[in-house]
Amino acid sequence: MLEFKKGVDILSAVGGIMTIGEARNLFEQQLDSEHLGRLALITNEEALLKVANAIAMCAPDRVYVHTGSEEDCAIVRRMSLEKGEEKKLAMTGHTIHFDLPEDQGRMVDQTFYIYNEDEQVSSLAKKEPRDQSHAYVREHMRGIMQGKTMFVGFYSRGPVGAKASIPAIEISSSTYVMHSAELLYRNCFADFDAEVARRGEFFTNVHSEGPNRSEDVPKARIYMDRSWQTTFSTFCTYAGNTLLMKKGNHRFASDCAMYKHHGEELSEHMFITGMTGPDGRKTYFAGAAPSGCGKTTTAMVGSDFVGDDLAQMWIEQDGTLRAVNPEIGIFGIIEDVNLEGDPYLMKCLRQPGAEVIFSNVLVDEHGKPRWTGDGDPLPEKGVNYQGQWTKEMTGVPLSHPNSRCTLKAEAVGNHNKAVNADPNGIVIKVITYSGRDSNTMPPIWVAKSMDAGVAIGASIVSKATAAEIGASGVNRQPWANTPFVAGSMTDYLDAQLNFYGNEKMTRKPVLAGLNYFLTHEARGGNGKGLLGEKKDVHVWLGWLELYTHGDVQAIETPIGMIPKYEDLEKLFNEKINKEYPESLYTMQFSLYIDNVVARIDLQEAAWRKEQGVSGRLFAVYEEQKAGLLALKAAKGAIVKPQELR
């Protein structure tokens, strides 16, 4: 269990402002009349106390209340250029931001959940006792904004009024962070009070980059105070470490789903996208994938792209599963983004029109941003996050593999803005789970029951990527969400089982596994590398769209339902005008039983180490394993899909 508002409220203990009267006095002293007038629009006392304590703690020279107006946005953009946090690129509206070389991804080892005694924290996360974090914040965040302007913005993580939208305050001394916040989130200054009243809670985030020097990065910290739904971030700028409205608040939203709205809500690390099926029908998908595994690309394959990173879900009274995107923008990995794989995104990055912040790419002599895999010949030279770069520097990549682009989703050609703004949410009919799996699971398989679907999410494994500093090897990534789940894995599994198993959800989604990382080497192919191409995902999603509406039949296997060759062949032809030989289908969809069983054994062993895990998960593993072993006895260790029809 997690108890809210328990233990010392670190922000108020360090800030020292205890009453609304003290808060108002402080505002009078610290804010100029313009910003004092702005803040007067916020009346929620708890929120005002948070802001007052952040001011008292950080001691900025000036406080700027960001209303989200065009004028405010322009001022922050200009200040960012003046301060040097961003620089202009050749194309209008495009800027470059560099994070320190030591701050190029989420700092897993410096990110902590603050915990109270006896509180369960996920075995896959780092935690620190409350008094220790309190001491750190007191030592390092007091006066951290001296000489700087503090920005305060009020946002909604989701369309205003939607059931699972949660308001949040972002406080930062970084213009880059605030510029990013405006591209990625809905400023809801005018609606903030009403939203807090509706939802009954809000999140608070306090960040300062401090002097922004490499020598300070070892003392950088990213803290999530779950009890008080407040984050603290210091001595860093990478948005995943600093714009904590994103992943810091996603972590709090997971707590809400697990402990406040158990079985009624979920907070997922998922894209949301719509696919157009026969006769123009729209079918919306949500899909989980660990960071750096193609989630953005998959999302943009849809005809009606909504979001690429997060989904707030609930069960609506009509029995459907609804979702909203807490974001309105993209903070996407840019490596390997090129015209062939990502035409919509490339248009925003290479043509004028969109406001884009590039981070940690290379800037060539002409002010053009360049990155590994952008499809252009290597430039002669340029400047990247490490300094001067020349073509002769063999082995030194021109851009960091976790280089990113930040832009509003509405800039992307296939974005459906109306759908992303709808407070009624989006009816989700298909959920996919993916990871980087080179040798075991087929490109798609559909769960035969809700519990089996939950087991697909529980069993994601993936190779480490550049999004997390210091990560290596192949790791378990249940629901692709474990970096952001603070509570125990047992509680999280229960939240999943009770959500999809909830009898109020009368219109259940299709739950499916998705894997486009199978290799020739693992499947006895005569080529090299990936079996298939990035664009094949059009077909995988297209088949799921048809299956969901009963327009194609599937083949039953112990791990779930898989497509028939003829349906895929047709879709390859229709969707991407590509030949799909049956030999490739056979390689992709044959069951390599020993691999699959080993995968189940590994998952089962890992889950057995947790306390009190639901028997429903083990029942799925056992049933699948028994089915696989029986199949092996009957047909051998590698079973072709054609043998199962």
Ligand code: SPV
């Ligand atoms: C991810 O790494 O999953 C991201 C970017 O979406 S970050 O904000 O760093 O989490």
Ligand code: MN
């Ligand atoms: Mn993400």
